[in-house]
Amino acid sequence: MIKRRLYQEERQSPLAQWSFRLVIFSVPVIVLAAVLYRFGLLEFRPAVTTLLVGLGLALAGGILGTVAFFIIWESGWRGIGKAMASVAIAFLLVAGPAAVLARGLMLPRLADITTDLEDPPRFHALALARPREANPVAYQPTSPPGAQRTAYPGIKPQDLNATPEEAFNALLGLIQKRRWRIIDATPPRGARRDGRIEAVATSPIMGFRSDVVIRIRSTPKGARVDARSTSRYGEHDLGGNAERIESLLADLSVERRKLR
The missing domain is CATH 1.20.58 (Methane Monooxygenase Hydroxylase; Chain G, domain 1)
Incomplete structure (x- = not known):
């Protein structure tokens, strides 16, 4: 045996x-x-x-x-x-x-994506809440210039045929459905003040945090929505920030039918 x-x-x-x-x-x-x-x-x-x-x-x-x-x-x-x-x-x-x-x-080394490269939405509340060792909160132009436009041509502002207040409420609902942690939500006041939503999104498994700011601005035809998503750490987001903005604006385009 x-x-x-x-x-x-x-x-x-x-x-x-x-x-x-x-x-x-x-x-x-x-x-x-x-x-x-x-x-x-x-x-x-x-x-x-x-x-x-x-x-x-x-x-x-x-x-x-x-x-x-x-x-x-x-x-x-x-x-x-x-x-x-x-x-x-x-x-x-x-x-x-x-x-x-x-x-x-296969994507450029970017960690800060915005729909408005000339006048990107700015962080206010998150600028104070972000850790010191995190990436700079100020927008840094892409290097080489035009890298974002080449890699993500679909990242553009969303023009709505609705009031800024209606756009603000629709976006607030979409963000709540995504369970992003809302840090600040300032409603717009027509043409006198832009609306702004600042929130923190986390990745599903590891919980890596990305900061998001959405600006709602009054236009002659209704409202314009700009979004910016930036990784707190690292020089390469592997396409995550662009995907986040595209998904949010795609859902907003569906909601746009309700805003007309």
Whole structure:
């Protein structure tokens, strides 16, 4: 019995075992990075580093699992279940971030997107609430010039055939549906004062924060809406800010039918 047990243990694939261990260990590392950052117990850069370590472990485990699968297939060793599980779990963990990163690397290095490049909406309340170590709150022109227009030609102001007050209320409702944390909401007063909404949007998993300001300005035909979304940290938003503005303005265009 002892010899037979030792023989079976030797026939286990050590590569499959290590791949499974790496992938399983990567899960709490990724979860820990997200939880600690969301609760403010970890700064941005350490959180990103921890996340990358977790994803790296998952990727390494998936690669080892793939190699183990072919070795087991040829040798007949035990452990094919762990090898396949390692590959499957690694794919679930890495596929999403890898797709976002691959798409982002094809975009220019921008972290501040606005519909009005000449007179971007300004932060007021968030300028005071933003941490000192965050990116500058003042708008920085894109480098090279025209990079935003080339990458995101659809980021334009929204002209509404409605009063500024109606536009303000519609936007406020859309922001509340998105569960962004509203920091300040100043309603417009016709042509005398622009309306302004400042809010904080967070990414679904890690909770990375982006600051958003929306300006509602009176026009002869109704109201013009400008939006600006900027990442608090980092030099590259991987397209997140533009996607946020485009989504908000797309929903506003649907609401525009109600405002006519």
